[in-house]
Amino acid sequence: MSNTPMLEVRDLKMRFPIGGGLLDRMRLDKKGFRIENPVVQAINGVSFKIEPGEVMALVGESGCGKSTVAKTIARIYSPTGGDILIDGENISDYGFSEMLPVRAKMQMIFQDPFASLNPRQKVRDIVAEPLLEQTKDAKSQKDIPAEIEALLAKVGLNSEHAGRYPHQFSGGQRQRIGIARALSVRPGLIIADEPVSALDVSIQAQILNLMMDLRDEFGLAYLFISHDLSVVHHIADRVGVMYLGFMVENAPRDQLFSKPKHPYTRALLSAAPSIKPTRDKEEIELTGEVPSALNLPSGCCFRTRCPFAWDRCAKERPVLKDVGDGQSVACHLTDEPEREVA
């Protein structure tokens, strides 16, 4: 049993049909009359694993599908295809009531500490809610108030705070409340969707430190979604880079930051501003912008912005290939490295 990953995702796919009603989707042009069914291809076959106690980060720019991956794993969305295994249990087609016991193993922290707490509930009730859901017998429900107090202390709040409402707290404190709520059922996995990007940098450091302390104390695994590479470098054990709903590179942290292989990863690293302008920073500048997920490019999704793209990239979609040392890359350059002489 100890070999079971905390989370395993296999070939996850998520499509969102858009376009509204029948009238909105009708088209009449040179090609004649037709009814379109536009679909946003948000996730196009993503696979990865998180071991117990491991921190896996997903990075990428807006629209790359990283948040959708998080929400699909938390089953806020139902996946279009693929499997999600929590602690070995396949939950990809679970219904609401079947999910309930799973939620004791997996909790979520959200980006916006202002929108993710009910403004009409006291902190005590916000934090107790998952616990009340999970403990149905009256005897253990009696212990909940003491438990809440202990939880609040763990995240750096005191019992006096329990009777207050969310608006009486600052952004950083609210994020602490969100963390206490997630911790309340003692999950093995916490999905954190941009948990610090709404916070000031000094507060961000407090929350990151807290998350790492809690990981050490409870052996938590995190799926950490972020666009900030310096934060990811600090917190993650393993990093997955996403682009247009594809995982383009997946590697242990040090590997990814010292020897990035995919051109997109390299461009991301070169674009990130750093406080100590580094001497030997590789300069890969991307032109243009991310294509629409409604109409993915043929072949490699990144070829429209890739400085190394050649004809093969338009014909054949690269798959994630192991290149050794736990690093896998989805790029044709790994087969033909001589192409890179620019």
Add this chain to the structure above:
Amino acid sequence: MTITIETQTDQPLLELKDLRTHFHTFAGVVKAVNGVSFKIGAGEIMGLVGESGGGKSVVGFSILGLIESPGKIEGGEILFDGEDLAKASDERLREIRGRDISMVFQDPMTSLNPLHTVGDQMDEVLRLHSNLDADARKQACIKMLESVGISQAEERLKAYPHQFSGGMRQRVVIAIAMLAQPRLIIADEPTTALDVTIQSQILKLMRQQIADNGASMILVTHDLAVVSEMADHITVLYCGQVVEQGKTRDIIESPSHPYTRGLIDSIPDPTDRMARLNQIPGNVPDIRNLPKGCNFRARCPRAQDLCAEQEPTLKPQHNSLVSACHFPLQPGEK
């Protein structure tokens, strides 16, 4: 406007002297900017940094006279090329805005008018601030759009803002800001809403536009990494006051104020990975009810009794630095 007189080289383009902008709210007086002074020379980029509530955006708005009731400039001088903008009439400010000083806002989604084409919005600047005829204005707009990297510029002039992506919209906003060849650009978090690869494109573009036109810039941001790559000088604000000023490299390498040190250390440093980040404890105090003495003392690791009694004033420190601290850090000290 009068004929431009050759300014002396030692006269700064913009000088703020003890600027105070207060907001009179029902809950009390919010001293958002409380005695801020700095200078910017021609062609310089000044980074204005600090956390939310530090007053950095209000400084930018005050310079352009964009403070609305209940806010008011209570005192101090804003000397732009020797003229005090704090005392200038609305009419005079309208002349200056867009022509001599222009602004780039944070959110490219809301700073353009959704009901007018990009071409109309660009044309407006030239209609108000130049005496070019319609044809020449159009040519100038096309040239400007091309120089910010928008292809098929003539076609795109007819497009509405919603037809552009976020990065493209920010390019349009920059094009509008540069159009009248202003001498000072105030950029308020210009890349905060953008993705990192787009951010690096936009920063490069802004740097190049400024160099080409010999303009100066105030770069308002919370992101020290962006500032350290862009600015010549940095001014750090905390609770509406300047806590430290100096050349960018001096501040980043060896700040003298503990708050600046804390801000720098809060950023995860890839070259020096520690298990824990050095955090600044606590929160920014309530600006309506600031503590006596130093505003930072409750969060400061170096605070002593003196800090609770006496407010520190700006004093010269090592290298180019000036900071307001009773117990400043020495070079190399952590």
